[in-house]
Amino acid sequence: MTLRQVCQDGNRISLLDCVALSGLGEEEVRAIAGHLLELLNVPHRHLRKHPEACPAVHPWSAVF
Structure with missing residues (x-):
């Protein structure tokens, strides 16, 4: 698994990761x-x- 995949899954990664x-x-x-x-x-x-x-509107918030 790459760093990008980990971040896209919405997970936090540790320093060791x-x-x-x-x-x-x-x-x-x-x-x-x-x-x-x-x-x-x-x-x-x-x-x-x-x-x-x-x-006034935050359309990117719906992504998260």
């Missing part, structure tokens, strides 16, 4: 996760400051 599936070391996976969290917070902070930029 990430290490095993990626072939990277634990520190590398942790570093990537840290950067990813920073990147995910950018739009969150922007929308908190600019609520008018948030769409």
Whole structure:
């Protein structure tokens, strides 16, 4: 099973899963996760400051 398949199934994966599936070391996976969290917070902070930029309808929510 690939990392993409695991994520598409809606499951959460552990750090050990990430290490095993990626072939990277634990520190590398942790570093990537840290950067990813920073990147995910950018739009969150922007929308908190600019609520008018948030769409009234969220069609992608139905997917989840």
